[in-house]
Amino acid sequence: MSEQSLAIRKFSDLANPTRFLALSAIVWPWMAAATALFFAIGLYLCFSTVGDYQQGETVRIMYIHVPAAWLSMMCYSVMALSALGTLVWRHPLADVSAKMAAPIGACFTFIALITGSLWGKPMWGTWWVWDARLTSVFVLFLMYLGLIALNRAVDDPTRAARVSAILILVGFVNIPIIKFSVDWWNTLHQPASVIRLDGPTIDPEFLRPLVVMAIAFTLLFFTLHILAMRNEILRRRVATLRRLAARAAGHGAAAREETLR
Amino acid sequence: MRLVAERLSARRGEDLIFRDISFDIGAGEALVVKGPNGSGKSTLLRVVAGLLPRETGKVRLVGEGDHAFETVASACHYLGHRNAMKRELTVEENLRFWKDFAGDSAGDSGIGIDAAADAVGLGGIVHLPFGYLSAGQQRRMAMAKLLVAWRPVWILDEPTAALDAAAETMFAGLVKAHLSRGGLAIAATHQPLGLGAVKELHMAGFAEASAEAWA
Amino acid sequence: MTALLVRDLKLAVRAGGGAMIGVLFFMTVVAVIPFGVGPDLNLLARIGPAILWIGALLAALLGLDRLFQAEREDGSLDLILMQETPLVLTVLVKCLAHWIATGLPLVIASPLLALFMNMDAPAMAATMLTLLVGTPAITFIGAAGAAVAVALPRGGLLVSILVLPLAIPVLIFGVSAVYAAVQEPAPFLPPFLFLTALTLVFAVIGPVAAAAALRASTD
Numbered sequence: 001m002s003e004q005s006l007a008i009r010k011f012s013d014l015a016n017p018t019r020f021l022a023l024s025a026i027v028w029p030w031m032a033a034a035t036a037l038f039f040a041i042g043l044y045l046c047f048s049t050v051g052d053y054q055q056g057e058t059v060r061i062m063y064i065h066v067p068a069a070w071l072s073m074m075c076y077s078v079m080a081l082s083a084l085g086t087l088v089w090r091h092p093l094a095d096v097s098a099k100m101a102a103p104i105g106a107c108f109t110f111i112a113l114i115t116g117s118l119w120g121k122p123m124w125g126t127w128w129v130w131d132a133r134l135t136s137v138f139v140l141f142l143m144y145l146g147l148i149a150l151n152r153a154v155d156d157p158t159r160a161a162r163v164s165a166i167l168i169l170v171g172f173v174n175i176p177i178i179k180f181s182v183d184w185w186n187t188l189h190q191p192a193s194v195i196r197l198d199g200p201t202i203d204p205e206f207l208r209p210l211v212v213m214a215i216a217f218t219l220l221f222f223t224l225h226i227l228a229m230r231n232e233i234l235r236r237r238v239a240t241l242r243r244l245a246a247r248a249a250g251h252g253a254a255a256r257e258e259t260l261r
Numbered sequence: 262m263r264l265v266a267e268r269l270s271a272r273r274g275e276d277l278i279f280r281d282i283s284f285d286i287g288a289g290e291a292l293v294v295k296g297p298n299g300s301g302k303s304t305l306l307r308v309v310a311g312l313l314p315r316e317t318g319k320v321r322l323v324g325e326g327d328h329a330f331e332t333v334a335s336a337c338h339y340l341g342h343r344n345a346m347k348r349e350l351t352v353e354e355n356l357r358f359w360k361d362f363a364g365d366s367a368g369d370s371g372i373g374i375d376a377a378a379d380a381v382g383l384g385g386i387v388h389l390p391f392g393y394l395s396a397g398q399q400r401r402m403a404m405a406k407l408l409v410a411w412r413p414v415w416i417l418d419e420p421t422a423a424l425d426a427a428a429e430t431m432f433a434g435l436v437k438a439h440l441s442r443g444g445l446a447i448a449a450t451h452q453p454l455g456l457g458a459v460k461e462l463h464m465a466g467f468a469e470a471s472a473e474a475w476a
Numbered sequence: 477m478t479a480l481l482v483r484d485l486k487l488a489v490r491a492g493g494g495a496m497i498g499v500l501f502f503m504t505v506v507a508v509i510p511f512g513v514g515p516d517l518n519l520l521a522r523i524g525p526a527i528l529w530i531g532a533l534l535a536a537l538l539g540l541d542r543l544f545q546a547e548r549e550d551g552s553l554d555l556i557l558m559q560e561t562p563l564v565l566t567v568l569v570k571c572l573a574h575w576i577a578t579g580l581p582l583v584i585a586s587p588l589l590a591l592f593m594n595m596d597a598p599a600m601a602a603t604m605l606t607l608l609v610g611t612p613a614i615t616f617i618g619a620a621g622a623a624v625a626v627a628l629p630r631g632g633l634l635v636s637i638l639v640l641p642l643a644i645p646v647l648i649f650g651v652s653a654v655y656a657a658v659q660e661p662a663p664f665l666p667p668f669l670f671l672t673a674l675t676l677v678f679a680v681i682g683p684v685a686a687a688a689a690l691r692a693s694t695d
Contacts, residue, residue, distance in 0.1 A: 087688070139641050146638045153628050156274050162692035163624045167638060170620050170685045174642050177674070181645035184667075185652065243276070273695075312554055312694045335560035343551030349490040350483070361479035363559060 075105030348392030524593030616682030
């Protein structure tokens, strides 16, 4: 028991908020720079490649849509990992990570939905099609919003983190089921064509910018996530200081004299 | 059997409510927890009952004999501020539910429902819906709940708040009888319970706001 | 455990209990649909199974928020948490009681509403059967949502928001099983078995998550 708690304490030391702040302060400018670099290359590639002979210029929407959709799922995985951290190690940094990833994930999911819709208009002639993948992403979007609502509804941050973590994990177990059922329900979309066991079937012409953009989006996510976590840590520190101030006022003159002395 | 708490501390939100609380009570002994409002009496009792996580320290049962309790909580009755009885059900249904659902811990057995109602001085009205009783009667019936299923440890949070003197005496008698059967009791209270010589634990107040939590 | 089952059933049928409200809600929702889509019997027969399933889904979610909140408000939850019986089992029994009180009446009422929807006998039977198998899944996964929102003053709406996306697979397989039973080429068994599997999976996930959430939300 004591050995285990010692190990946990060591782990906590490595990832305590102060150390995280110090480390992230060094890391985030580099990540931001890398993000900008990859975006520059990616966007250049996006617009320098030729359009698809069937889809024309609209194929370029894919370079935003696919990475955003990929991130909407990766972000949920990050949240699920953080949720494990919250429930198993009860680590406050994991709470912060899960809480801060949700709005970012919701944004990327929203971007995926919007670009999917924009892509759908020229392709299918309508803004919205109830096809399997769009629908799954839409359900994912609803789950993100539900999680954000839950987190906002509970006032005690530790408790909020724990109940959210449970819901995140329930959702994580459910996502494959939802995906499968929605696929069953309707499949109109092109079959998944980037990641397949027998290798990508997409033309390398399109693949190169897509990969660069995917890396750029991933870097963007982690940069935003780190910055959001820094903000949340600082926010909680402010809350603690305010509470201390309230406490000091409550203790009255005696305590104040003592401090003055 | 003894209930031992070692260097307990607990936090609520970001605040450390108390820390390094230790006590040790044996069979037939009672511990009265005293302190001003907000000093963490209720929190301490809920930590002992396993309803709140503890920050440090441990609570354990020592020398429980043949039957080892799985958790400390399963050896305890908890009488909190709320009565844990359903207004829509009759008193008898309420008590029977807790008798059946909780069951007896090893070592002794609870008394019957009518006997328990008699013991709290409210025999003969167990057929009424719980919601029809007055606040004082409801509280007494919640105490009867402690009697219908045997638990060696009673955890009592302000048990006699809003009760009249007669009911207080009655309750003191119940606790004494419980202690004489080899039970243990922890009570948080402002009023004297009239238990005679008991151990006392004074809680001072806020330990500290844990500034280091996010430092 | 039987004591808990009996108590929860009694509470559901006593004054203030939610047993009948679910069915009434179900009937009202289904009765309102024709006013929206028009009295075309062919159309109603076609969309009938879907309407019944959506109505049952909403009705099953109704009242779920009280599943643990009522226990928490009067302090019973504290005592339930302290018992030696595994909390997962207690939650499972509570789900079962809740389903018997609110889910089963929906199943029983569904043939009557199917008549209103001009559905023929096979569709009626298939709807009833799928509801019988599928509504427990909604209760189980709903219990997780109810436990997560147990400490919230207005948890009711939030429970629905949290649970509905998770319940989509139940709806999909429930409705497709009914249509498979009615329309010739599609086989009935695969979606029906998926529905059964979902109920079994949720019977594990729901109580486990609910138990964890209840432990996490004591204060």
